[in-house]
Amino acid sequence: MTQPQPPITHGRTPIHPNHRLGYERAEHLAALTTSIRTDWTEKGTITLIEPLNAYFTATDLAAALLLLAGNPKAETPKLLHHPGPHWAHLQTHTPTNDTDKRPSPPCPIPEHAQIGKLAVNCPACRKWQDFPPTITADVYQQLTPEVQHAIDRSPTTVVLD
Numbered sequence: 001m002t003q004p005q006p007p008i009t010h011g012r013t014p015i016h017p018n019h020r021l022g023y024e025r026a027e028h029l030a031a032l033t034t035s036i037r038t039d040w041t042e043k044g045t046i047t048l049i050e051p052l053n054a055y056f057t058a059t060d061l062a063a064a065l066l067l068l069a070g071n072p073k074a075e076t077p078k079l080l081h082h083p084g085p086h087w088a089h090l091q092t093h094t095p096t097n098d099t100d101k102r103p104s105p106p107c108p109i110p111e112h113a114q115i116g117k118l119a120v121n122c123p124a125c126r127k128w129q130d131f132p133p134t135i136t137a138d139v140y141q142q143l144t145p146e147v148q149h150a151i152d153r154s155p156t157t158v159v160l161d
């Protein structure tokens with residue numbers, strides 16, 4: 001059988017053992033997968049998962065296998081070792097890309113950023129209107145006009161120059 005593409009592990013470095021699937025969970029994953037794809041064997045699936053263990057996180061590997069299982073054209077799980085749509089999620093999950101792919105920077109108001117709120121949809125600004133007593137002009141400038149308007153109307157919040 002010819003292999004038109006290099007294996008999915010090509011050029012990848014092994015990941016930290018803590019993030020790996022491990023044998024026990026590989027067994028669970030294979031059992032789940034073959035309960036969906038009854039034409040695949042559990043043993044064969046484990047054998048295919050194992051060499052990938054060192055290179056992909058448990059979630060990435062599980063997602064790829066289940067996506068592949070959902071592809072009726074995949075007659076065997078062997079395609080797992082090759083690039084394809086079942087590995088598409090890797091593009092957004094590689095650690096080097098994490099900062100680029102964040103949906104939004106934190107809310108400019110430090111009190112909101114501290115509790116993990118994002119600029120794009122901070123509910124403390126938009127819904128709760130829970131503003132601190134003072135906001136610096138610098139922070140104010142970074143807020144959307146909608147949130148600035150809410151602060152302008154707030155009787156308890158002062159914008160400092």
Ligand SMILES: [Zn+2]
Pocket residue numbers: 107108109112113117122123124125126
């Ligand atoms: Zn906010």
